[in-house]
Amino acid sequence: MTLANFTTTQFPIIRPRRLRRHAWLRDMVQEHYVGPKDLVWTVIIREDHVDPTIPGMPGSPRLSIRELVERAQEAEDLGIPAIAFFPHVEQHLKDESASEALNPGSLTIRAIEALKKHCPNLGVISDVALDPFTSHGFDGLMKGDQVDNDSTLELLAKSVLLHVQAGADVIAPSEMMDGRIKVLRETLDGAGYQDVSLLSYSAKYASAFYGPYRGGIGSLGNLGKGDKKTFYVNPANKAEALREVSQDLLEGADMVMVKPGLPYLDVISAIKETFHVPTFAFHVSGEYGCLKLMHEAGFMDFARAFHEVLISFKRAGCDGILTYGALEYARLL
Numbered sequence: 001m002t003l004a005n006f007t008t009t010q011f012p013i014i015r016p017r018r019l020r021r022h023a024w025l026r027d028m029v030q031e032h033y034v035g036p037k038d039l040v041w042t043v044i045i046r047e048d049h050v051d052p053t054i055p056g057m058p059g060s061p062r063l064s065i066r067e068l069v070e071r072a073q074e075a076e077d078l079g080i081p082a083i084a085f086f087p088h089v090e091q092h093l094k095d096e097s098a099s100e101a102l103n104p105g106s107l108t109i110r111a112i113e114a115l116k117k118h119c120p121n122l123g124v125i126s127d128v129a130l131d132p133f134t135s136h137g138f139d140g141l142m143k144g145d146q147v148d149n150d151s152t153l154e155l156l157a158k159s160v161l162l163h164v165q166a167g168a169d170v171i172a173p174s175e176m177m178d179g180r181i182k183v184l185r186e187t188l189d190g191a192g193y194q195d196v197s198l199l200s201y202s203a204k205y206a207s208a209f210y211g212p213y214r215g216g217i218g219s220l221g222n223l224g225k226g227d228k229k230t231f232y233v234n235p236a237n238k239a240e241a242l243r244e245v246s247q248d249l250l251e252g253a254d255m256v257m258v259k260p261g262l263p264y265l266d267v268i269s270a271i272k273e274t275f276h277v278p279t280f281a282f283h284v285s286g287e288y289g290c291l292k293l294m295h296e297a298g299f300m301d302f303a304r305a306f307h308e309v310l311i312s313f314k315r316a317g318c319d320g321i322l323t324y325g326a327l328e329y330a331r332l333l
């Protein structure tokens with residue numbers, strides 16, 4: 001398409017408003033759609049006795065395993081293909097070496113088992129990052145003031161086997177260690193799990209939008225003023241995100257993700273146009289919370305604003321969107 005295609009005929013012959021005049025006509029020329037099948041429902045889970053409230057994200061409380069399973073069934077019935085959950089781990093179970101991540105009876109593992117037992121046809125996308133389990137709130141083992149890459153990889157490789165033995169269908173590592181896809185692929189293949197796929201959080205940015213999630217999993221106070229700039233991508237960089245994606249694909253990633261979502265639509269479309277691989281966006285806790293709090297304050301309609309955000313991901317080229325609002329959205333339709 002050249003500029004000439006747009007400019008040979010002009011107003012008053014051309015009137016773009018003609019196509020906006022009727023609802024049926026607007027529908028007929030609509031370019032993109034979003035529905036439940038495009039969404040992965042993300043949610044934070046808890047032990048039964050833990051407070052469900054997560055500050056900053058009204059509408060998406062922590063769920064007990066019983067609640068999770070009930071709503072997961074509803075999600076499946078509404079056409080949502082998969083779920084990705086994150087555990088609130090109680091403070092006394094967190095330590096410097098994330099040992100709870102290797103507990104076969106952890107909240108995470110019990111939740112995967114419960115989901116697979118009660119809703120076997122709903123996909124379970126499981127994160128192996130260690131931040132819910134560490135007493136410092138970082139995503140791996142510390143060496144001085146840095147997260148140590150290679151010893152963290154060893155721990156991820158051990159914990160991933162618990163996830164797949166419990167029934168996880170897709171493993172989605174979110175901690176941005178170098179080489180994690182290679183190590184996870186080799187570990188899975190070596191243990192006979194060739195068919196478990198890897199969804200890499202390839203371009204995970206050092207973002208301010210994770211705040212409510214960190215409160216949700218109980219790592220906010222532990223992290224204190226600590227940030228994750230030494231392992232997540234600088235928000236100013238796009239070429240670097242493409243390099244991360246190419247590296248992950250070479251290591252064996254089946255699908256890739258950008259996180260957060262809305263501030264990085266250009267990165268999503270560049271990935272899709274460059275690599276033509278299944279590409280996901282994670283509409284994170286702070287993004288969801290912004291919409292919810294504006295709705296509660298009476299300044300914006302959540303349902304309309306949320307639809308607009310979701311369709312922007314589809315327009316940018318996303319195959320799917322991870323979001324805390326998936327179930328609410330599917331209910332509204």
Ligand code: PBG
Nearest residue numbers: 129131174209210213284285286
């Ligand atoms: C960390 C992790 C993060 C999220 C999920 N897993 C980011 C972080 O705390 O650094 C964010 C999810 C969200 O904000 O919704 N591995």
